[in-house]
Amino acid sequence: MVKEHPILETRDLTVRFGGHVAVDHVSCRFDRGTLTAIVGPNGAGKTTYFNLISGQLPATGGSVFLNGEDITGMSVPNRTERGIGRAFQLTNLFPTLSVRENVRLVAQAKARMGFDLFSIAESHVELLERAEHVLAEVRLIDQADQIVSALPHGDQRKLEVAILIALGPQVLMFDEPTAGMSVDEVPVVLELIQKLKSDLDRTILLVEHKMDVIRSLADRIIVLHNGALVADGEPAEVIALPVVQEAYLGKAPEAAA
Secondary structure: OOOOOOOEEEEEEEEEEOOEEEEEEEEEEEOOOOEEEEEOOOOOOHHHHHHHHHOOOOOOEEEEEEOOEEOOOOOHHHHHHHOEEEEOOOOOOOOOOEHHHHHHHHHHHHOOOOOOHHHHHHHHHHHHHHHHHHHHHOOOHHHOOOEHHHOOHHHHHHHHHHHHHHHOOOEEEEEOOOOOOOOOOHHHHHHHHHHHHOOOOOEEEEEOOOHHHHHHHOOEEEEEEOOEEEEEEOHHHHHOOHHHHHHHOOOOHHHOO
16 A cells, blocks of 8 residues: 655755754655644744745755655745645735735636736636635625725734635645734634634644644644754643753743643
């Protein structure tokens, strides 16, 4: 029996900036239908590791595989087309367009329509319906006509989730999705991620500092420290490790809750 490829895998993935090794030979497999939290202290290499997977940074060494295919040399658009979707720590939207237009443009790109006027005219209604369905899913339908730059920060983060949904990726990558949010805004985004997690065809990677968020969402935690993978396992097991308590939580193991 042939073993199924993991949906995503990194093998000895490495990047150096001068003499500094920011990600150090990280090998990790991510299976379909799981949510993995990536944790570690500031400067541990978490976002850099994300950038290597999504293609924002070229690797110095090692490889990235998606469904068994080596995508290490591929551009960001090619990786997106193959099924990797990325939400950034800072919002990455079209600020002068409406909420609806942000999602419609993504749906249009996903449908490979380009900007042919006849294609757009023929499918305009379908694209708008798709956009509105996604906006309803993330509770932004009432803000559909609002210009994005005027949205509160929490609604901009929800719009990023909507754009990821419209892309329909196999792998969804969230880099601190609750960063800068008020206490009232956080539960809505967590509920959206939980809903995405319920689709077992999707795989989610999450960089997050809030341990309560990690506990509520993660099936698995991996820990990066000084660019190296130092722990990998179930949340309760990993959180209890001395390397996590000391390096990530900043307290001795006996003081942990």
